[in-house]
Structure formats: C-alpha cells, structure tokens
Amino acid sequence: MxxxxxxxxxxxxxxxxxxxxxxxxxxxxxxxxxxxxxxxxxxxxxxxxxxxxxxxxxxxxxxxxxxxCGDQGDRDGDSILDDQDVCPDNTPEEISQGVYQEGLQRGCPLESDQDGIPDYRDKCPHNTPEEISQGVDSQGCPLDTDQDGILDYKDLCPGTPIGVAVDEHGCALYEKPVDIVLAGDVTFAFNKSELTPQAQTTLDELADRIEVDFLKGVEVVGHTDNLGPEQYNQALSEKRAFIVASYLINKGLPADKVVQRGEGEKQPIATNETTVGRAKNRRVEIKIIHFKKK
Structure with a gap:
C-alpha cells in the first residue's frame, strides 16, 4: 500500500x-x-x-x-476567417446576398449568373447564359439598347429608332406608304430639268408634312414619254429625279434617307400614242415611308 x-x-x-x-x-x-x-x-x-x-x-x-495561436479574425463579419478570406473588407451591403464559401473567390460577394454584376446589386441575379450573351446594364439586367421593349439577346433588328413601334422580333412597323405623283408638265418646263415655281411650292408643302424623326425613307423616280431617243429620255429622267431629291434634302430631309433614280420611258402609265397619254407619262413619283409610332 x-x-x-x-x-x-x-x-x-x-x-x-x-x-x-x-x-x-x-x-x-x-x-x-x-x-x-x-x-x-x-x-x-x-x-x-x-x-x-x-x-x-x-x-x-x-x-x-x-x-x-491568436484568435483568427473576421473583420467583415462574413463568417470567413480573414486568413482564408480573399475579400476580407466587404461592406455589410456587399455580403448581404452571401459570399463564396469555397474556391478562388472565397469570402467575396456572390455573383450567381456570372454577368459581372455581384448579387448584392444585381436586379436580375439569375440570368441565363443566353440572356447575358449581348451584355447587361449596370443593374445586371439584359440590355435593350434601342429601348423598343425587346431585349437585345432576342432582338432581330437592333438599333430601331427610339419611339418606333416594333413586332415581337424587335423589327420596326411601318405606316402605309404615301405615293405622290408630280406631273412633268407642271413640275418642269418643257424639255427642262429646272423646277417651276408651282413645283417648288408643292415640294415645300410636302417637306413640311414629313416627320423626319420617324422617316424610314423617300424614293424619287423620274419618268418620261417615248418622244426622242431612249438614251436621252433616260438621262432626262435621272436628272429630274436628282433635282427633286436635292430640293427635298435642302428642305431638311436626311440625305441618307432619300434615294433617286430615273426610269426613262420604260414604265409608262398611259399610252404614248396620244398627247394626253404622253403628258401622264412625263412625271416624277415620290414614295414616302414612315415608321409607325408606339
């Protein structure tokens, strides 16, 4: 014992x-x-x-x-210890939607849909790869660059002018074309390409009615009768179309939206066997196309 x-x-x-x-x-x-x-x-x-x-x-x-060992700190309060935290100084806002628990971004704010916008400021945090394929805005939502209501990733016609109505594919809708026919004999002096005062007044009124912001385009086509050589008539029709188009551009229509061409004697709308018929064939046709407004 x-x-x-x-x-x-x-x-x-x-x-x-x-x-x-x-x-x-x-x-x-x-x-x-x-x-x-x-x-x-x-x-x-x-x-x-x-x-x-x-x-x-x-x-x-x-x-x-x-x-x-000393106590291991977690100065931003995200439950990831500082010595393991890639982003140890997050703000309360930055960790409000959670942080990565593992991996190369451990302790950094979650970014669920990988669109470049962290979840805490992402209004659309669950985008699909298709939805972010054309980019996102500052809030993480798919872009709609032309503001037509159709997101860029499914917009077949990006770049539609602001305020224009579109179909389900994002393509512009158009108003019914406006067709105007200017009689050659009152638009130009005989065998000339200078505009008459009456024609200028008519074109002034026309230019005032065109809504430039919603203008799709203007087409100006010159025509003649069949009197004289065909080559001469072709050149005359082109010159007259050019004169009318230039006048409209000088009145404020965008040059890139006005096109012109001459058809010579190839497209008569009446017989060339009579004086009345030939007068009808000597003409300038103007087609105006506007976008449809929202």
Missing part, C-alpha cells in the same frame, strides 16, 4: 503524464506550421485562443514549447 505521501506523488506523476500527453499530441492541419492540440482522449483542447498551436514541423514531437 502507498502511504499518504506516495499516493500524492503517484497522483502528481499521473497528472503530469496526462498533461505531457496533451501537450505532445498534435494533429497536423492544412497549414504546414499549424497543428491541433489534443487531450488524452484525442479531443481538441479548447481555449480562448482557438484550437491550435504553432510548432516547428515535427508532428506530435515538438522540439520547443507550444505557442498558442
């Missing part, structure tokens, strides 16, 4: 042994310099400084006294 002193000595030795086991039992963690301190039951020792100690790289056989 142990006497009182021997029992106390034996208990002291056992306690010292257990403490030594606790100190020397170390489990390696992911960090090459960090190991977890275990107790005699194999459970991590819990301290206010965390469950780790710093040792030299000799698992379970430290060659020097353990140095407890």
């Amino acid at each position: 142990f006497n009182h002193f021997e029992r106390r000595l034996w208990v002291g030795v056992m306690i010292a042994t257990l403490l030594l086991l606790a100190i020397t039992s170390v489990l390696a963690s992911n960090s090459k310099d960090t190991f977890y301190l275990l107790d005699s039951q194999g459970n991590p020792v819990v301290t206010q400084a965390g469950k780790c100690v710093q040792t030299r790289q000799t698992p379970n056989l430290p060659t020097q006294l353990f140095k407890q």
